[in-house]
Amino acid sequence: MSTTSHTPSTAPADTDARPSARATGRIGVFGIGLEAYWDQFEGLEDRCRGYQADVERQVAALGGAVVSAGLVDTPQKARVAGDLFAREQVDLILCHVVTYATSATVLAAVQAAKVPVVLLGLQPTRTLDYEHVDTGEWLANCAACSVPEIAGAFTRSGIPYDTVAGTIQDDERAWSRIGAWVRAAGVARSLKRARIGFMGHAYAGMLDMYSDFTMFHGQVGAHVEVLEIDDLQVRTDAATAEQVAAKTAEIREHFAFADPSDDPIAGPITDDQLAWSARVAVGLDALAEDFELDALTYYYRGLDDNPQERLGAGVIVGNSLLTARGIPTAGEADIKTNLAQLILDRLGAGGSYTEYYGLDMDEDFVLMGHDGPGHIAIAQEQPVLRSLNVFHGKRGGGLSVELQVRHGDVTILGCTQTADGRLKLIAAEGASIPGPTFRIGNTNSRLRFDLDPVSFLEAWSAEGPTHHVALGVGHRIQDIEAVARLLDLELVVVGRDAAARGSRLGASSNDRFVAHRPDVRGGGR
Structure with missing residues (x-):
């Protein structure tokens, strides 16, 4: 190929x-x-x-x-x-x-x-x-x-x-x-009218992923549709040759194919791999349509190359396409971050599934990304497909998506759960900046915030977050504040005081500040 x-x-x-x-x-x-x-x-x-x-x-x-x-x-x-x-x-x-x-x-x-x-x-x-x-x-x-x-x-x-x-x-x-x-x-x-699919189970041991579905019904109004991996299996099996061919053409249109000649972790993209990703993508489209899904949270481990393992390894491309057309997807069964993605998506900001990859103290940025689906509509350049022999920490291998989020203003939005069971939003504004990133078949971007990387991670972690966030384009805190108040959710904005003094997106600071919104039930600001 x-x-x-x-x-x-x-x-x-x-x-x-x-x-x-x-x-x-x-x-x-x-x-x-x-x-x-x-x-x-x-x-x-x-x-x-x-x-x-x-x-x-x-x-x-x-x-x-x-x-x-x-x-x-x-x-x-x-x-x-x-x-x-x-x-x-x-x-x-x-x-x-x-x-x-x-x-x-x-x-x-x-x-x-x-x-x-x-x-x-x-x-x-x-x-x-x-x-x-x-x-x-x-x-x-x-x-x-x-x-x-x-x-x-x-x-x-x-x-x-x-x-x-x-x-x-x-x-x-x-x-x-x-x-x-x-x-x-x-x-x-x-x-309040969203239907969020939850397919499979949480990644074992990720305690921050475990969620009470009633929180979403009771606090936000969203409906959680519990799905089985079999629901995807029957729809993938039912995909016709014509549907697979059309989806293959769509994939070729939206993605570039990585050249593995100088890449020791990736192999060539085979016709069989591409056809399998296209077939699973057809199944995902049918799943979203049949269950009227507005978002999809998923993870399934599988075992020894069984059908469930192959399905779980084949969803990345199809879920990236779903995310780009307004049905955001989140791996590892992180339904809370899926909600954050849905908020950013409905604000027109995108909302790519993301986690902390590393801190660069010399160049003053946080590297953030994730294996699995990315929001290809907010990519800086045409997203790349890589053929990975190993999905780190997950079973199987196959096609994975690599991209950087568009350079310029960005917002990250996390959703976590407090000790008393309330959903809580955590947000920050920053910038996606140019520079080399990992070529490992993952989404990863250089993000610079109003606090230096060390202080930012400390301030973010102080709020009891999940380890994932939704990453969107543009500065959206003003909109997110209004969303939080309409839904009666707590919102914490990390680094707000530094932003008020003026952006230091080219400087350094050790200031730390976390701003808490008042309880909207009590009246005014």
């Missing part, structure tokens, strides 16, 4: 891995005012309704499915708005504080839906001609007036909320934060 060179990828240079992966959240939106004002100040109600419509248009442009309750100006109308939001099962509520309104005008509008609320203190203008403004003009610009009152009422009523202040138009900071909430609402909606 001929070999091909490691050629540059044709992937777009933006930070999105797969924009089509984004889910659409239902965003309840309403504006507030005080009914007593309308007869007192001519034109004020119409202006407030216009400002509210403008906000709703911009929320829709961010990708949210807007459920509008219009302008609410009495407690009675607030009750109607609340019933609407509950009936439409919104994922998030945006309360636009257009002008002053009593907190009683707001509370009933948000209680029934039982989702977090974002208070939008958005003014029409940045400043006013103070000496010539009358009361009506002031009221058209006093978005800040009742935000503290509503925040106090929400806190005492146990309603989780956030506050975004700024202007309705031309405010990058404010709309960036609102955009994060809109995207997070889509992710939360997707996760």
Whole structure:
């Protein structure tokens, strides 16, 4: 079989891995005012309704499915708005504080839906001609007036909320934060309806992998579909010659073939190996379709070249293709990291299955990767297939995937379990940087964070993580924070203070800082 060179990828240079992966959240939106004002100040109600419509248009442009309750100006109308939001099962509520309104005008509008609320203190203008403004003009610009009152009422009523202040138009900071909430609402909606396949069993002895499936049903809303290796076997056996041929062509399109002539650990890629990986990939496609899977966690040891061992050794290529089209896969049965992959995928960031490979103290980076599937849609260059005689620590051999994650901004996201059984997210932002990596048929990338490698590993390990993470492109902490709050999950961001001082992605630091998010059930930030 001929070999091909490691050629540059044709992937777009933006930070999105797969924009089509984004889910659409239902965003309840309403504006507030005080009914007593309308007869007192001519034109004020119409202006407030216009400002509210403008906000709703911009929320829709961010990708949210807007459920509008219009302008609410009495407690009675607030009750109607609340019933609407509950009936439409919104994922998030945006309360636009257009002008002053009593907190009683707001509370009933948000209680029934039982989702977090974002208070939008958005003014029409940045400043006013103070000496010539009358009361009506002031009221058209006093978005800040009742935000503290509503925040106090929400806190005492146990309603989780956030506050975004700024202007309705031309405010990058404010709309960036609102955009994060809109995207997070889509992710939360997707996760609450996700079906995660769990095929096989955890890698024996990896205690951090062991998970309680009820956590995922109860805390996130996702459904865990327990699968047998036999479910894959029957679908692999049923693959037709035409399906295998088509999948083989797809593999040739997406992967380069490693040249083994100067590589002592790899052999030539044979026609039989390629055909087997293609056949298993057809079986995986059928498995995902038949069980309506949004993600897949798997591992099966097998024994002495039995069918289960050969299946387990043949899934890497097919699972890489599944991951690239929005069904992220995680080996060693790490369902918690699979959830983290799903979060990043639905944010359009990718989410490649990854672990710590080593610390380079001289060049100031962490080498991270994994054997098994990689997210080929976020590869820096065309992913390479290697034929491995031995899968280290696992039985069998066959085709494995080698790639670096796209150079530039990246985010890693881990998911672990606390001693009291709660799911917990751990995240950090950094950069994928150029440089040589291992040529061992594994994904591996050079990642540089805001802390030096030693301090970063110490800070990360202090949070009781699993040893895997999801690796995605772009800086996504702002979005992940919103996702965590919508799902009521603890989030720890490692190295946040260094990022706040300014990136040191070319310097060195021994600072260590871990930021804990507040409990959203208690109210505000």
